[in-house]
Amino acid sequence: MNISLIIIFIFLALALYLGIQARKGKDMDMEQFSIGGRGFGTFFVFLLIAGEIYTTFTFLGGSGWAYSKGAAAYYVPAYIFLAYVLSYWLLPKIWRYSKEHSIISQPDYFASKYGSRTMGIIVAILGSLALIPYIVIQIKGLGIIVSETSYGVISPVSASIIGAIVVTTYVMISGIHGSAWTAIVKDFMILVVVIFLGIYIPVHYFGGIQPMFETVQAVKPEMFTLSDQGLSQSWFISTVLLQAVGFYLLPQTFMVVLSSNGEKTLRKNAIALPLYTLLLLFVFFIGFAAIVQIPGLRGADGDLSLLRLSVQTFDPWIIGLIGAAGLLTALVPASVMLMAASVGLTNSFYKALVPEATEKQQLIVSRLIIIGLSLVALIVTITGGDALAILNIMSYSLITQLAPALFFSLPKNNIINKYGAIAGIISGVLIVLYATISGVKIATFLPNVPHVINDISTGIIALLINLIVTFIVSIFTKNIAIHGKQMKEVKINPFL
Secondary structure, eight states, X not given: OOHHHHHHHHHHHHHHHHHHHTTTTOOOOHHHHHHGGGOBOHHHHHHHHHHTTSSHIIIIIIHHHHHHTGGGGGHHHHHHHHHHHHHHHHHHHHHHHHHHTTOOSHHHHHHHHHTOHHHHHHHHHHHHHHHHHHHHXXXXXXXXHHHHHTTTSSOHHHHHHHHHHHHHHHHHXXXXXXXXXXXXXXXXHHHHHHHHHHHXXXXXXXXXXXXXXXXXXXXXXXXXXXXXXXXXXXXXXXXXXXXXXXXXXXXXXXXXXXHBSOHHHHHHHHHHHHHHHTTHHHHHHHHHHHHHHSTTOOGGGGGGHHHHHHHHXXXXXXXXXXXXXXXXXXXXXXXXXXXXXXXXHXXXXXXXXXXXXXXXXXXXXXXXXXXXXXXXXXXXXXXXXXXXXXXXXXXXXXHGGGHHHHHXXXXXXXXXXXXXXXXXXXXXXXXXXXXXXXXXXXXXXXXXXXXXXXXXXXXXXXXXXXXXXXXXHHHHHHHHHHHHHHHHHHHHOTTO
């Protein structure tokens, strides 16, 4: 066993220890398990939301896209910044309503707002569908990181299995508390590693950041502009809008919002988190440097650029620290995702089937669902081969179909009803799934359509159709409901 692997296992053991120890002193009911009893202050909420930024997608996929796609990678900080702007206004409203109605999961929120248990079940299913690719990103990324930084001693599959066991174990025991405590170590490590790599590598190979960009400009000038078609300006704008709207609709981020101890905490984070997001630039620096130093990586192998360049540059003990940081970027987000999906499914399905279920029974079911979701994600990880960024975009395309139902639920007088919201969500999700599976674009049906239209994100197109269906069905069913009510009054009052 080399020194790199020893360091990685030390941090893996530390994460497991902290995750289990976080349960101490907690009377674990569903509220404590899922949202920490709504007791997390600015610091823990910051770490948990930041955990959704610095995942294995960021660690590998961000540098991988800078390496493979160039300027297109900047969609990541762009949508995150915009999401934080929206959150300053959006999140306090969601938190306040959830606090008043004792809501602990995303499906609960939608079921309560629309007075529909069916709505809650649909949201729980959609949340799980959207999270599976995201959990796969973490487990797949974990396997890549450990395998590469252990110099191939452990295979990606073996590393993924070990990581999945660790994260499943401490989530089942400690819930969101385990995620919060491991996030402390994770964010410290990622802060140090990303800044160090982002500065050292350009200086070491090029003499600085500016000379690095000048070298890449000379070798591959196309990396600094968006394509005329494909990853074009219309793709960039539509993808940024899609993911900005969807960021806080992801079940795990929604759950972190509910764990906050107040509206002020959420607003503070909306102000502070954009500064932390600037660290993504250091990740991109590494990807750009790799274009010159390790050319030839194709397709999904572009996700390996950060690790391959690091292995080429540093001694094994530094590689161990990089691997440990990458490992933690998988464990923390995956733990919150597993918990969010399990609590949503428990509250929607199990409580519908067994309304009189006790807190203890609900906890047992949630833990069993965590095991099931981990197994599904692990199977998809082993059999799937998509690049991390593509999986990330697919998750957002699915979950953002909840956006119309969420935004219209915020005012006191909702202009759409549950039938319209449900019909819109289902239509949007079906379009995303069909387009993802079949690979169709607008040009498939309209061959002469301009590239600027064809390149628009499928998720945005699905969202627009979702919105249209939502309005049409809401108006139609509202008229039916009014007519039905009038007919009922006529039967009851025949002389009117």
